[in-house]
Amino acid sequence: MKRRVLIALLFVAVVAVLSGCGAMDPASNPIDPTNSWIDRYFVNPMSFLLDWFAVQFGNSYGLSLAAVTLLVRLVILPLTLKQYKSSKAMQSLQPELKKLKDKYKDDPKKQQEETMKLFQQNNVNPMAGCFPVLVQMPVLIALYNAIMRNPNIREHSFLWLELGKADPFFILPILAAITTFLQQKMMSSQMNAQMQMMLFIFPVLIFVMSLQFASALSLYWVYGNLFTIIQSYFIYVRPQSKEKLEIAAPAPKKKK
Template identity: 70%
Template sequence: MTRRLYALLPLSLLLLLAGCGNPVNKPIDPSSGVWDRYFVGPLSATIDWFAHLLWGQYGLAILVVTIIIRFLILPLTLKQYRSSKRMQELQPELKKLKDKYKDDVKKQQEETMKLFQKHGVNPLAGCFPLIVQMPILIALYNAIMRNHDIKEHSFLWMQLGTPDHFYILPLLAAITTWLQQKMMSSQMNAQMQSLMFIFPVLIFVMSMNFASALPLYWVYSNLFTVVQSYFIYGGFPNKGGQSK
């Protein structure tokens, strides 16, 4: 079940972001509802504030906001890491249960849940950081598309309010997505590792269609994850998938 949820998250994110396309031309109005007041408005204002401090560079402002967001969810990431380590330690016992109750799926599920509860393992813990980031990404998409200053601002070779027609940014987003998954491969089972080539393709396609500021956030976030994983998992993974 956990693997299925994890696999569906990028597609769900794509659909959710696409569903937010209707109000992109509507100005941000904090009095119009909870979404603008507590999510889109504050995020847009935060990006504006940092851009003002950083010589009007919205690309740098997005970098700062990315770092802040990632540090805010760092406790969840650490919890995910501890849970995945416990899950790895339980693999021999899970295999025994699977073999013992191979003809009784219901009993196998019951005993598996008891095992998780006994050792304090949450099989869905790996999804939490992604789930938490989803509304942030949707709010960021709205903040970008509905903030006139961001839409009209350029950074390096890109116009932040439009897709990168040179496809450099989508390619960087895809490569950094693959790289951050590679860094975490030691914590993945064989089925999850097989998805490592699907997620970058999804990110590439999504980045081709969204305003450049959003895949720029993904690139920053992926690079943060690479550095974070280096320290959490103890270095770069070797060919066997284990960190050095």
């Protein structure tokens, strides 16, 4: 539960940063790699990637965003797999953790020491679930700046959207909320009862924020959710289905 709250707080912090960025006039603040290290190492490379992919896809920044999203998600895939292994290990350690909690219920310090020792012995990192989100924080900030400060992207139209402005028909915010719910639902087997409430809180949060932000940023979020849904099927859903089939399958009869 604490980890989920931390992730939500980190996301809200990024929203606050992006809101501050939005208050600045993009035309008076063009991307300048010599101006700051953020422009040099994050915003300018992101803007270049979007421009380059757009050229490959017939000057379509909507498809360029899909390519950049896929690239980012493939880069953080090893961290996601590590998160999955850590979650499985945490589940298997729950009986041992309960024993430690009961044994040292009157000594919180000792309980924490023994818990960390148990994690180290089993190569479990309780913060592994935060890594993919942490990696995406600078990506979101760089993407927002690249969109708003690059006139080619900011003034580009894709389908019914003007990428530099919020969706006037609220279709994209609804899609962002639905896909967020679906990808959370597919990972719900890794959540305890307390964390289940995030299934509804996070999609609402995404919907409200998508009403305000540039469509390109919401589009990136929808693309990312679709990738995560497919990824979650192969990481979480499919292996569990196989396990259930193996358990349900009758044992082969021995020949007389």
